[in-house]
Amino acid sequence: MATPGTDPVSPRVARLARGLKLGANSMLVTLFGDVVAPRPQAIWLGSLIRLAAPFGINDRLVRTATFRLTADDWLAATRMGRRSYYGLSDAGLQRVLHAGKRIYAGEASEWDGRWTLVMVRGDVRATVRQKLKRELLWEGFGAIAPGVMAHPQADLASLREILQAARAQDDVAVMEASSLEAFSIRPLQALMHQTFKLGDVAAAWQALLRRFAPLAEEAAGLAPADAFFVRTLLVHEYRRVLLRDPNLPEAMLPQDWPGRTARGLCHTLYGALLDASEDYLHRVVEAADGSLHDANRSLRLRFGAGAQAGND
Known part of the structure; x- marks a missing residue:
């Protein structure tokens, strides 16, 4: 599956992907979130094609995916001579950084028993409502009722950025809730x-x-x-x-x-x-500015691995 200039993936390791459906859009989001976000650079399209090839994603699919992700404001395209380079847009960087807080986080802090509730007004346009729901699901909220989403340990700064990006500050009420000790927690566990x-x-x-x-x-x-x-x-x-x-x-x-x-x-x-x-x-x-930047320090802090960061 390798392309010219790259080493082939061994057949034994390639079998790890057996049975998985690896879509081009989703795989590029993973690559930009894991590889590019720690060192925001614009990557040559040819390099993206090389990185995607071992996963069975050909150059046509990569070109189509970069076009779609650019149209959806995930990526920003730059043209230099005959070459195209793609980096994360401001909105795309915000999305992957929000996701990164969940993906690469260490152990969760102790819970104080409080929930963050987000309630969307019933007269909000369907397009805004759908965008909000998608972004909040990505952030880890759950829909407990129509127009009502809940999170036990919400990042309020990220929530504020989501509402601002959707221009929905005036369409959403954000509240805190907690269980009353006089009542059993079991119904809440079943609801979750x-x-x-x-x-x-x-x-x-x-x-x-x-x-x-x-x-x-x-x-x-x-x-x-x-x-x-x-x-x-x-x-x-x-x-x-x-x-x-x-x-x-x-x-x-x-x-x-x-x-x-x-x-x-x-x-x-x-x-x-x-x-x-x-x-x-x-x-x-x-990359558009030369070689890929070193991001070893920030990468070693992922998954709460702060103790290993001194090896960079």
């Missing part, structure tokens, strides 16, 4: 289980663990092309499941919740794959 379909989310986490756990011991020894492939696929699948997981507080989750194990595995694998995958990226990627 139904709202967020936790059974389906648990199954998705278990599938991720079955796919990636066998690589844990050998990840640090993988060749650069293999390390890049596994790192990207890991973040892609982790992000896909995380979008469905509300990251509920411990009090709302069963004791054997597989999301905890999945986060620990991602922390371990990402750190083990980082050096080799970065070597591959620096060798393959061309």
Whole structure:
């Protein structure tokens, strides 16, 4: 599957993607979020084609995806001579940074029992309502009733940015709520289980663990092309499941919740794959301002790995 100028991914590692549907738009969002956001640069289209090739995404699909993502204000295009370069737009950077807070976060802080409620006015235009719902779902809110979304540990700064970007400050009420001690918490636990379909989310986490756990011991020894492939696929699948997981507080989750194990595995694998995958990226990627910038320090802080940051 390799393109000229890149090393092939080994067949054994390539089998990790078996059975997955890897769409061009979604894969490019993963690449820009994981690779580009820590060092905002515009990447040559040819480099994007090389990075996408091991995942079965050909140059035509990459060109179509970059066009669509630019039209949807995820990417900004720059023309230099005969070459096209793509970087994150202001809106796209905001989206991936918001998502990054969830994807690469460390352990959640202790919950204070409060919920953030977002209530959208009933007369808001359908297009605004749909955009808000999409962005809030991405942020980890759950729809508990028509026009009402809830989050147990909302990032209020990110919420404010979402409302401002949608120009919906006057269309949305934001409130706090908490359970009353005189009443049982069990109905709330059942409501959260139904709202967020936790059974389906648990199954998705278990599938991720079955796919990636066998690589844990050998990840640090993988060749650069293999390390890049596994790192990207890991973040892609982790992000896909995380979008469905509300990251509920411990009090709302069963004791054997597989999301905890999945986060620990991602922390371990990402750190083990980082050096080799970065070597591959620096060798393959061309940016509008030259070579890919070094982002080792910020990358090593991901998944709460602050203790490892001194190795850069």
